[in-house]
Amino acid sequence: MAITAIKGFNDILPSEIEKWQHIEKTARDVFGCYGFSEIRVPIMEKTELFCRSIGDATDIVEKEMYTFTDKGDNRVTLRPEGTAGVMRAFIEHKLYAADPVSKLFYMGPMFRYERPQKGRYRQFHQIGAEVTGVSDPKVDAQTLTMLSHFFSELGLDEPSLEINSLGCPECRPAYREILKDFLRQKLDTLCEDCQRRLDTNPLRALDCKVEKCKVATADAPAMLEHLCTACDTHFTETRSYLDLVSTGYRINSRMVRGLDYYTRTTFEMITGLLGSQSAVAAGGRYDGLISDLGGPSVPGIGFAMGVERIALLLDNAKFQTSPALFIVALGEEAQKRAFCLSTELQRAGVSVEFDYEGKSMKSQMRRADKLSCGYTLIIGESELASGVAPLKEMKTGNQFVIALDSKTIAQELKS
RNA sequence: GUGGCCAUGGUGAAGCGGUUAACACUUACGACUGUGACUCGUACAUUCGAGGGUUCGAUCCCCUCUGGCCACCCCA
Structure with a gap:
């Protein structure tokens, strides 16, 4: 165990x-x-x-x-x-x-x-x-x-x-005595706990949940009046x-x-x-x-x-925060790039997630969705070659291409 | 310290004497060869908190222990 x-x-x-x-x-x-x-x-x-x-x-x-x-x-x-x-x-x-x-x-x-x-x-x-x-x-x-x-x-x-x-x-001591006198008169109508508490903590009887105590203390003297x-x-x-x-x-x-x-x-x-x-x-x-x-x-x-x-x-649920960006990477070179890019963005104060294990695009997208990431950036071979990549806003599904540059991306995410 | 209820997978749970231990969620992969959510498919408990007993047989009945929840006392 x-x-x-x-x-x-x-x-x-x-x-x-x-x-x-x-x-x-x-x-x-x-x-x-x-x-x-x-x-x-x-x-x-x-x-x-x-x-x-x-x-x-x-x-x-x-x-x-x-x-x-x-x-x-x-x-x-x-x-x-x-x-x-x-x-x-x-x-x-x-x-x-x-x-x-x-x-x-x-x-x-x-x-x-x-x-x-x-x-x-x-x-x-x-x-x-x-x-x-x-x-x-x-x-x-x-x-x-x-x-x-x-x-x-x-x-x-x-x-x-x-x-x-x-x-x-x-x-307070005077009131305590007044209350004790009152409770003593009602002693046999109080619950066991209150009887026991009479000397140690008489005030407690006023707060007792037992019905018969509530009845017995209904007209008990109140501190506020003393x-x-x-x-x-x-x-x-x-x-x-x-x-x-x-x-x-x-x-x-x-x-x-x-x-x-x-x-x-x-x-x-x-x-x-x-x-x-x-x-x-x-x-x-x-x-x-x-x-x-x-x-x-x-x-x-x-x-x-x-x-x-x-x-x-x-x-x-009301207090959970999620990453701003998920970088989806396809292929070894893209994964390397995703690692560098995410680090640059993290150093710039952006919360970024990416996949560590070379999983399929589908699982990477699913994970981005599950983590409620605001955006995904998709990097594959053609993006590495062209230097631009699609950035997708997850909530709306809209996407457009953006330069693969951490400053440009950070600026876009903050706007 | 006292009392009541409960214990089945990662989670919520059905089953109440012989079952392939249901269903749902989660997770993983796929349908869709580079786009999540919705949908569909496949996989995921040799085992029912632990120990003992009853029985031909026990997740299911009994006992003990352990753990949890809730309530009392008291308190945030």
Whole structure:
């Protein structure tokens, strides 16, 4: 039996790579317009970084991390998300000192030891963005607007934006207690999972898919109604700025995020097209994270998008490119000429294909068609003698003779 | 970690106890002696994920293993 890839680790094949590149390019272009710079950080970090940032009690840290002891006896972990590493670098290189506002984006693989299913893999890719240094709600609104902009730039109108506020260390603990009291009264009408989660993660019950939990929590107290004045103002202003630039959103007061560091604004881009994996992007504000990691007291907000999930929403075929020219050569001399000519054209920036094996004209033409080449150039003995050859436009079938000269051909193909 | 479904060629698949293992796509060559697409022809699985069992006989039934998909938990 041949060796296969590790479970949940996927190859991204040539047939889909152009779609991936398109997603990445769109992110670079759109984020660039909003003043973001790319940062590349390692895919492995000290385990402690993730414990501190994501939260020791979260599922990610408790059961999903790829953690090893290396040969120097250090505990290291393949990153399960991007924010922690980026913030570590931000603090380590004191980026806050050079500029009070920093806008960074990153892309790359993340690793979580979960059971794979549709839109969920053990190695998956995220594109994320982080703004640090500003707590003003204009940044929240701008970040969300950029996210929406990215999706519309990709031609995806379907994922819709949902927002919520999780409050801050001032108001969230109190709300948590209020919610717990509420849930305790309904305890026997909740599903087993929610009963178990009551103490560890009561917010989760608001998001439970089990019907009886939905019923039981229908009139549960909402975080949004228990925000402190500062958080309430922040949320209201965020909304007003979103309205000001017509960024569409829906308030979802039951939205829960899985990472401990989130404060105030949280959000998700949701689609109904991916089975149970409905979130294609998600994020929030994390005003306490940087200081928790030993940095200065600087606020932050960011999001991450799941590239595989976005890719599932996009059709491969739309992003495939094909060679501009196929050179059909008949006879050994013509093949030699085709090789030289194609090299000259390639050096001039034209994408060219030709046959390597001296196949029949028919198979060469078939291959040109299969590769969707824009043009074919046919070279045989008479063309070598005359110095001109027929150039055929495949789409229309029109053809005319052209000089066997790379400059002339390159010019013609570019026109 | 738990549950459900599934495993036949390069691909999508039919077959469900005895078949030349259908059909379609892909690929290769040809019909068209130097012009693709459409059409037509020819070729392409000694073998049905692996191992064991039942049977005169197993792709088909049973068991074990492995792999995949989807769902739960959780999450991008």
